[in-house]
Amino acid sequence: MAKPAITTASQVLELSAPLPLDGGQSLSGVRVAYETYGTLNADKSNALVIFHALTGDQCVASPHPITGKPGWWIRMVGPGLPIDTDRFFVICANVLGGCYGSTGPASSDGDGRPYAMRFPVITIRDMVRAQVAVLDALGIEQLHAVVGGSMGGMQALSFAANWPERTRAVLVIASTARHSAQNIAFHEVGRQAIMADPKWQGGDYYPSGKGPENGLAVARMAAHITYLSEEGMHEKFGRKLQDRTEKTFGFDADFQVESYLRHQGLSFTDRFDANSYLYITRAMDYFDLAEEHGGRLADAFRASKARFCLVSFDTDWLYPTSESRTIAHALNAAGAPVSFVELSAPFGHDSFLLDVPALDRVIQGFLSQ
Amino acid sequence: MTALRPDLAIIAENVAAGSRVLDVGCGDGALMAVLRDGRQVDARGMELDPHGVAECVAKGLSVMQGDADTDLADYPDAAFDYAILSQTLQTTKRPDMVLDELLRVGRKAFVSFPNFAHWKVRASLLWNGRMPVTRLLPIAWYETPNIHHVTVRDFRLLVADKGYRVEGEWFLSGDKRIGPAAAAWRAEHAVFLLSR
Numbered sequence: 001m002a003k004p005a006i007t008t009a010s011q012v013l014e015l016s017a018p019l020p021l022d023g024g025q026s027l028s029g030v031r032v033a034y035e036t037y038g039t040l041n042a043d044k045s046n047a048l049v050i051f052h053a054l055t056g057d058q059c060v061a062s063p064h065p066i067t068g069k070p071g072w073w074i075r076m077v078g079p080g081l082p083i084d085t086d087r088f089f090v091i092c093a094n095v096l097g098g099c100y101g102s103t104g105p106a107s108s109d110g111d112g113r114p115y116a117m118r119f120p121v122i123t124i125r126d127m128v129r130a131q132v133a134v135l136d137a138l139g140i141e142q143l144h145a146v147v148g149g150s151m152g153g154m155q156a157l158s159f160a161a162n163w164p165e166r167t168r169a170v171l172v173i174a175s176t177a178r179h180s181a182q183n184i185a186f187h188e189v190g191r192q193a194i195m196a197d198p199k200w201q202g203g204d205y206y207p208s209g210k211g212p213e214n215g216l217a218v219a220r221m222a223a224h225i226t227y228l229s230e231e232g233m234h235e236k237f238g239r240k241l242q243d244r245t246e247k248t249f250g251f252d253a254d255f256q257v258e259s260y261l262r263h264q265g266l267s268f269t270d271r272f273d274a275n276s277y278l279y280i281t282r283a284m285d286y287f288d289l290a291e292e293h294g295g296r297l298a299d300a301f302r303a304s305k306a307r308f309c310l311v312s313f314d315t316d317w318l319y320p321t322s323e324s325r326t327i328a329h330a331l332n333a334a335g336a337p338v339s340f341v342e343l344s345a346p347f348g349h350d351s352f353l354l355d356v357p358a359l360d361r362v363i364q365g366f367l368s369q
Numbered sequence: 370m371t372a373l374r375p376d377l378a379i380i381a382e383n384v385a386a387g388s389r390v391l392d393v394g395c396g397d398g399a400l401m402a403v404l405r406d407g408r409q410v411d412a413r414g415m416e417l418d419p420h421g422v423a424e425c426v427a428k429g430l431s432v433m434q435g436d437a438d439t440d441l442a443d444y445p446d447a448a449f450d451y452a453i454l455s456q457t458l459q460t461t462k463r464p465d466m467v468l469d470e471l472l473r474v475g476r477k478a479f480v481s482f483p484n485f486a487h488w489k490v491r492a493s494l495l496w497n498g499r500m501p502v503t504r505l506l507p508i509a510w511y512e513t514p515n516i517h518h519v520t521v522r523d524f525r526l527l528v529a530d531k532g533y534r535v536e537g538e539w540f541l542s543g544d545k546r547i548g549p550a551a552a553a554w555r556a557e558h559a560v561f562l563l564s565r
Contacts (some may be wrong), residue, residue, distance in 0.1 A: 048460060066373060068488060096488060329443050332444065337413075338431055339433065340422075340434055341419050341434045365426045365428070365429070368427070
């Protein structure tokens with residue numbers, strides 16, 4: 001992806017005031033692209049925000065602006081589905097730093113050139129701050145719920161901790177309250193792959209029309225491994241060969257798993273901006289909710305009156321069950337009403353996006369209250 | 370509202386309105402829902418089976434997936450007015466330690482269990498030399514989750530040894546309540562309310 005920004009049909013809010021950032025700077029002319037589903041009721045009490053994950057977008061239940069594929073959570077969001085758009089007014093915004101219409105490194109810096117690496121380093125809380133601005137603009141004081149998986153879960157937690165009055169329920173799926181050394185390590189591999197690609201050019205690849213596609217593809221391949229379980233990979237690929245009956249004694253993609261990862265990497269470069277990938281993974285690495293609140297995670301939730309529900313998956317080794325348990329214990333210590341469940345699913349971290357009927361029941365039940 | 374299991378009904382009648390309750394091994398949350406809706410109780414639950422947790426969440430209850438043997442340690446002292454352990458004590462690895470934990474996190478504890486000295490159990494052992502399979506103990510010895518069978522007398526002794534107080538006791542034969550007289554062999558099921 002080397003075009004300055006992906007155009008979407010989403011609504012775009014241009015913030016009138018500069019957005020203050022955790023890094024100390026502020027960003028003016030911030031644009032936030034968002035999608036909505038369902039109808040906002042008269043007293044504006046049925047709104048629900050979904051926060052998307054690292055490489056997600058605001059098109060939860062509408063076709064992807066580039067690939068045309070169905071929305072990423074179409075199995076969960078829609079009329080009569082667990083996140084029921086007949087009942088809720090669902091809002092999903094592209095994160096700050098993203099590349100689907102919200103202000104990010106590919107956006108113009110005001111002098112008519114893309115920010116590239118002059119874009120300020122942002123945090124998860126900065127992303128949430130931009131989304132709160134959307135709620136302000138829509139006149140929504142309090143949400144029925146915030147919902148997020150993976151990085152979306154981090155935003156949901158940050159929202160609950162920093163804007164405690166503004167939601168009645170918080171649903172966090174396959175997420176964590178802080179990035180571990182291992183999480184940071186995998187992200188660093190991805191970032192180094194991008195920055196080692198000569199086409200990255202210190203981030204100023206936009207005018208050339210050619211981005212660091214090889215580096216970005218490698219970053220995606222490494223990350224994609226962390227989204228799957230060993231069991232799931234074995235089941236899907238095993239040691240099966242790709243369109244051949246013998247090994248070639250070369251470095252072509254002999255194995256199906258190699259071919260699959262290469263495809264995942266390459267197709268990702270068509271739909272994601274490499275600099276956005278750098279900035280968003282950095283924001284995730286900086287995330288440590290306890291650190292923001294004096295080192296005690298329970299203190300992050302002292303002011304919250306919301307109900308919480310945490311869901312983990314037994315095969316997720318990226319954000320394993322122990323991370324969700326830690327959050328649940330902190331919420332218990334803070335006296336918050338909290339439920340926690342580890343669901344069994346074979347798909348690793350990606351389970352939250354896939355067919356796990358037990359997840360549907362938990363989400364439907366938790367949100368129906 | 371469907372009728373509660375008889376031992377749960379006894380517990381539900383004797384929990385003070387408006388109190389804070391932890392139901393350990395809460396299953397599908399039937400007792401918690403009754404306590405919340407009927408007695409304005411702030412009820413929290415712990416359940417090992419994820420399907421049970423999902424059922425509870427669907428009822429709007431706050432339930433943590435966890436194991437009575439290990440996860441009570443996560444709760445602070447006296448966090449609850451009552452800790453409840455119904456038909457679960459005999460399935461734990463260390464019932465004595467679980468009892469200690471119940472009375473640490475709760476100021477009082479309800480404990481209910483099937484009485485292994487009920488006359489049908491005694492008869493089965495005496496006449497057949499077989500481990501009993503009864504209405505309350507319906508599963509054969511090799512696959513029952515009940516790994517620490519306990520009698521009313523055993524339980525009283527453990528409570529006395531630990532220096533806990535019995536604040537209330539109820540006995541069931543079938544679904545009917547019976548008095549404490551000869552409960553040691555007439556009761557199929559016992560419910561105790563303990564305090565430190």
